[in-house]
Amino acid sequence: MALLEIENLSVMFGSASRPLRALDGLDLCMEQGEVVGIVGESGSGKSTAGLALMGLIDYPGRVTARRMSFADRDLLMMPESERQTLRGKDIAMIFQDPLASLNPCFSIAYQLEETLRVHQAGTRAELRSQTLALLRLVEIPDAEQRLDAYPHQLSGGMCQRVMLAMAIACNPRLLIADEPTTALDVTVQAQMLELLTGLQKQRGMALLLITHDLGVVAQVAHRVVVMYAGQVMEQGRVPDIFDAPRHPYTQALLASLPEYNVGRKRLATIPGNVPSQHERPQGCVLHPRCSNAQEICRTLVPDPAEFPNALVRCHFPLDKTVGPCKQNLTA
Amino acid sequence: MIMETNSSQVLVEANRLAKQYPVAQGWFKPPASLYAVDGVSFRLAAGRTLAVVGESGCGKSTLARLVAMLEPPSSGDLKIDNIQIDQASRSDLKRIRPMVQMVFQNPYASLNPRKKVAAILDEPLAINTKLNKFERKETGLAMLAKVGLQAEHYSRYPHMFSGGQRQRIAIARALMLDPKLIVADEAVSALDVSIQAQVLNLFMDLQESNGLAYLFISHNLAVVEHIADEVMVMYLGKIVEQAAKRHVFDEPLHPYTKALLASMPRLTAKFPQKRSMLHEELPSPLNPPPGCPFSNRCPHKKDACSAAKPALQDFQGRWVACSRIAEIA
Numbered sequence: 239m240a241l242l243e244i245e246n247l248s249v250m251f252g253s254a255s256r257p258l259r260a261l262d263g264l265d266l267c268m269e270q271g272e273v274v275g276i277v278g279e280s281g282s283g284k285s286t287a288g289l290a291l292m293g294l295i296d297y298p299g300r301v302t303a304r305r306m307s308f309a310d311r312d313l314l315m316m317p318e319s320e321r322q323t324l325r326g327k328d329i330a331m332i333f334q335d336p337l338a339s340l341n342p343c344f345s346i347a348y349q350l351e352e353t354l355r356v357h358q359a360g361t362r363a364e365l366r367s368q369t370l371a372l373l374r375l376v377e378i379p380d381a382e383q384r385l386d387a388y389p390h391q392l393s394g395g396m397c398q399r400v401m402l403a404m405a406i407a408c409n410p411r412l413l414i415a416d417e418p419t420t421a422l423d424v425t426v427q428a429q430m431l432e433l434l435t436g437l438q439k440q441r442g443m444a445l446l447l448i449t450h451d452l453g454v455v456a457q458v459a460h461r462v463v464v465m466y467a468g469q470v471m472e473q474g475r476v477p478d479i480f481d482a483p484r485h486p487y488t489q490a491l492l493a494s495l496p497e498y499n500v501g502r503k504r505l506a507t508i509p510g511n512v513p514s515q516h517e518r519p520q521g522c523v524l525h526p527r528c529s530n531a532q533e534i535c536r537t538l539v540p541d542p543a544e545f546p547n548a549l550v551r552c553h554f555p556l557d558k559t560v561g562p563c564k565q566n567l568t569a
Numbered sequence: 570m571i572m573e574t575n576s577s578q579v580l581v582e583a584n585r586l587a588k589q590y591p592v593a594q595g596w597f598k599p600p601a602s603l604y605a606v607d608g609v610s611f612r613l614a615a616g617r618t619l620a621v622v623g624e625s626g627c628g629k630s631t632l633a634r635l636v637a638m639l640e641p642p643s644s645g646d647l648k649i650d651n652i653q654i655d656q657a658s659r660s661d662l663k664r665i666r667p668m669v670q671m672v673f674q675n676p677y678a679s680l681n682p683r684k685k686v687a688a689i690l691d692e693p694l695a696i697n698t699k700l701n702k703f704e705r706k707e708t709g710l711a712m713l714a715k716v717g718l719q720a721e722h723y724s725r726y727p728h729m730f731s732g733g734q735r736q737r738i739a740i741a742r743a744l745m746l747d748p749k750l751i752v753a754d755e756a757v758s759a760l761d762v763s764i765q766a767q768v769l770n771l772f773m774d775l776q777e778s779n780g781l782a783y784l785f786i787s788h789n790l791a792v793v794e795h796i797a798d799e800v801m802v803m804y805l806g807k808i809v810e811q812a813a814k815r816h817v818f819d820e821p822l823h824p825y826t827k828a829l830l831a832s833m834p835r836l837t838a839k840f841p842q843k844r845s846m847l848h849e850e851l852p853s854p855l856n857p858p859p860g861c862p863f864s865n866r867c868p869h870k871k872d873a874c875s876a877a878k879p880a881l882q883d884f885q886g887r888w889v890a891c892s893r894i895a896e897i898a
Contacts, residue, residue: 279761279762279763279764280732280761379849393850393851395850396850423624423625423788423851424624424788424790424829424832424833424834425624425828425829425832425847426624426850427832427834428831428832428834428847429847429848431834450761450762451834452762452836453791453833453834453835453836454834456834456835456836457834457835480836490763491762491763492836494762494763494765494766495762495766495791495836496766496769496791496792496794496795497791497835497836498836499795500794500795503773504770504773505766505769505770505795506766507763507766507767507770508763508766511731511733511734511764512731512761512763514731
């Protein structure tokens, strides 16, 4: 039995007559202890997916799904009070900007204890010693002194560690990390990723890593979901997708990275821009920017097609033998 | 001091450039001084790209502002086109300022939302040249075409463009006065991967067609590896290593450069690889460790490292600031 099963999850904003689909038909299945990365450019709906899983989409946003279950409990039919007990306990989330997500008016000890107070009982002394243990777990130096510090007294990397401590306080089974290292420097990012993967292994958590950085996903995740304009373009195992992408978008995205263009003066590019929510094209959302687009792509939205270990939403999936370097995209 | 570039084509020459800011410590304490840039020297020739890399707070943006003459250095001197900036006459400055233009990180913030593209591109020409209205419009339209935008974009407002297009407008604005040096301060950091590739290509095309030199500031090492000729690694306001790009990326010498490269997420290697990880964070620039600024994070630290600041020295034809470089290389 999978830990998380999602079928056809959609999030819509805007009026009923002219809905804006921020997320359009996400299928995702996660096992206990699995690391899944969601990558995509801005506006691809990756953060919306994380928020929908947490149940943080408010009116006027509308969340619909054919099925959305966590540990065999239906998240959609669940009353809000029950959802509230899940949130922060079994499903936890960390956000991109640690300084914006911590409350500047309270000490970090208070904010960490709050999570524990809500989800479990305990005396003040017990809570404080648990908080201290958590800070040590996320490798904050001089944890005793940092307990009563305020967020502005800590660096960005330290604040992100506090966020992580808060998220794992109640031993969640699923941790959603939305761009956890984007605001950090590379050296601190490497520390943070090592800590995150270490804790994930040690506790057997499932980790849903949302990021725009393909390098981070390649290093940390087992499986990857590539999103574009609210839709999943491709999902599959990390080595397969990075070695031999089947979707033209994944291939073009990889081909536009400087890492795949070593020694070449010009980078391969994807022509055009990511369409905004108001101007999603008919048919396949990628077709105006895709070099392989045919007549059918302009009219018909492709359904995700199953491959061994992969799901690809394209009328003309690429041959497995075509690597990202031997691509034929228009420059 | 660096590299044997022919002095006739040297465009920028910085010699022991430093910028110090006073930082208030409270009502009754005297302000502390923060060295954002400390003793930075380099030469940049026309048509070349010098990349500056380092973590946030290492002084790379301050260096950009010094070179763009937005701020005067506290000490040291800066020569642009063989003219010493702090002693230059008004007429010399008037000639030199258009030669150096800047492109900023966030194209959503660097374009005035109340001005049309027309006004944005027109302003530098109206102030600095004697062209009439029609000639200015013609130049502006030609520039739009050059950066890959259409003529119809000329009368639009910045909010009507996407991030990549806005960055093109910012680049077009920088190019209006036919500069020789573009200071690009994290110019592609805010862009999506596919758009970043387009803008990087534009930068490289313009370098070829206009013979531009770039001072390219970035924290993204993959981008730097692609675009730079020479790389300068900064740490707490100082240069720790400076060399040709191939040297820095293939065989880094300074322990900080090594750590920086090892921290870079790679697409090929699986994560918990053997890496020289740094365990601490960047110390406060107000209170740097004694001696070598990197000593508190360095895996090769010896007591001698805290005694004296290592000078930037020539080691195997490259410039490295590490007192133990001969032992650890």
